[in-house]
Amino acid sequence: MGMQQGAKAGESKEITIYDIAREAGVSPATVSRVLSSSTNVRQEKKQRVLDLVDKYQFRPNALARGLADAKTRSIGMITADIRNPFYAEMLMSCELAAAEAGYVTYLCNAIKGKSQESMFLDRLKEQRVDVVIQIGGQVDEMVSDMTYVEKVNQIMKTIPVVTTGRLDGTKCRSVRIDAMKAMELLMEHLLSLGHRHIGLVGGKLSVLSTYEKLVQYRQMLTEAGIAYDPDIIMVDGAYTYSLEGGYEEMDQLLQKGKELTAVIAINDFTAAGVMHCLADHGIRVPEDISVVSYDNTYISEITFPGITSIDYNYEEFGRKVVTAAIEAAQGVEGELLQIVSPSLVVRKSSGPAPR
Amino acid sequence: MGMQQGAKAGESKEITIYDIAREAGVSPATVSRVLSSSTNVRQEKKQRVLDLVDKYQFRPNALARGLADAKTRSIGMITADIRNPFYAEMLMSCELAAAEAGYVTYLCNAIKGKSQESMFLDRLKEQRVDVVIQIGGQVDEMVSDMTYVEKVNQIMKTIPVVTTGRLDGTKCRSVRIDAMKAMELLMEHLLSLGHRHIGLVGGKLSVLSTYEKLVQYRQMLTEAGIAYDPDIIMVDGAYTYSLEGGYEEMDQLLQKGKELTAVIAINDFTAAGVMHCLADHGIRVPEDISVVSYDNTYISEITFPGITSIDYNYEEFGRKVVTAAIEAAQGVEGELLQIVSPSLVVRKSSGPAPR
DNA sequence: GTGAAAGCGCTAACAC
């Protein structure tokens, strides 16, 4: 006994607004008023309360507060895999914006997919979060999973959900990247460098953004008068979106022996894998083949050469998502769909087409 | 009007255990009992309740529950910068372990340093989290900041805090990496490859683990009969621990013109910067200089060549931290300090010393 | 095994 490792046992009875009220010679309601600065309280009393709050380092109990007014000032964030720097950036900027707005955030890493996302929704509902933000996972799918949609709709009877993707059959707001525009920027860049044999590596067509990119790719080819060659499109690989996936997919692409001067990778991980593969084959980037990708995470600065990539202005992106979320939490109607515009960051991995 | 964007307005009155109780023909207390499976309830009644819970997809209000029993089954996590994959890995594994144990987690990204960490502590206290886990930030410092220590001690009157570093003057538990051992593994590896001119790049000596590594480095040199040369130790740089920092520090090191066959970088970011710098100078890795580092994040797989790095077994690390946290939350006394052992992952960035 | 009832610590009418 003796030593305490923090709290418990000694557990100095938690102080409440009643204690503060008594000592300040005011009513609990008044304490509550100064704490939430809802109504005006006479300066003198206010100061007495504030002094005591400071003296005891009093912090109002958020549980009691939430129970009483049915607002928790909390946001639940469900994300796919925080280890992917794209999600890390998003979580980061969302958390930042939320904290600024006075909201706390729950972290829910659904690495195990749909069933886990569903489970997290239940737990967030138990916590009575004011709103949930879902980044990645089910909301990235082209065709929304019926079971999940049902689940979300059930949750949305009481808690609004906003996503960075979409969920057909629900009314959740979304703030989404303009994937077509992103591909357009990449293609314009490559075409202007004289590339006419541009491969696509990575991604699943069942993912909305990947699909949209492909559509735009074909569109751009057509406009440029270049024939579409399905042989240089490597999608739906087993480990796609990852380093290994990029390597493998690129390897298979090379085996086809098609002419190729540029590769568009589905994300920075994939691009890094592609570059490893090219290096192993003695192919130089960008002299022999240019490599470009999406997300502009720090991965694109770490590789050598740095990767030309599409940036989303994560800070603004996160802010928009959180703003939409808070509006939804407050019952303010707003645009169901907002689009964030990507921009191109040119690095050394892309250069003029050979010859 | 009409369309709803999620909850509000339509806001079908939240269902409670009273509703369930009435419909099941039992008392609210009984519903509570089956929900928390605290006492035995006759199978028949139990089933009736469970059926209704399912029918209405009822989720007990965690606020009310927490208010009533003074346990929130939540953990507050304060971290330095989630974009750093080391922290992402840690957060991830902690969150996973917490979820398995039935705890929800709060995400607090204190990128703005001490004052923000302090602010988050207050907010977590308001939420009455059962325990807070602090990963990085103030707890990494060699000499603990007095003000912060005071703050933590004040919080610890009611909420235990566990860290992955240390905080002198507090009684918080910690689960820490054996930094000395980590350096030992790296040095053994390099020495066995014949290196005798080993530089250190990156880190601040005010950071505990960095300091410990330096101590161990000197120790190993002494044992190997190699003179310690402060000229090949590049620490306390302005942007250290980052890609740019690594580049700059390596650049300065090269300018000294000292003989050098290997470099130990303080983390994977730094190592990547070092490799960029070496590449720019036409120095080959590992033929001319070997590069090794700490953390074994995926960065060490992305660079070319891959980086020999120190791994911490994040899953186990996270599990230990969370276990300690939950014990602390339950008032179970346990070891104040636990050490996690690092291991060496060899990749292509390290090879025999030249000549 | 089960119900009644008293809180848990706030907020929000409602009076004054």
Added chain:
DNA sequence: GTGTTAGCGCTTTCAC
């Protein structure tokens, strides 16, 4: 302005 008083939706004695 400010105090009084109900709740908010649970858990938990305490009886039976």
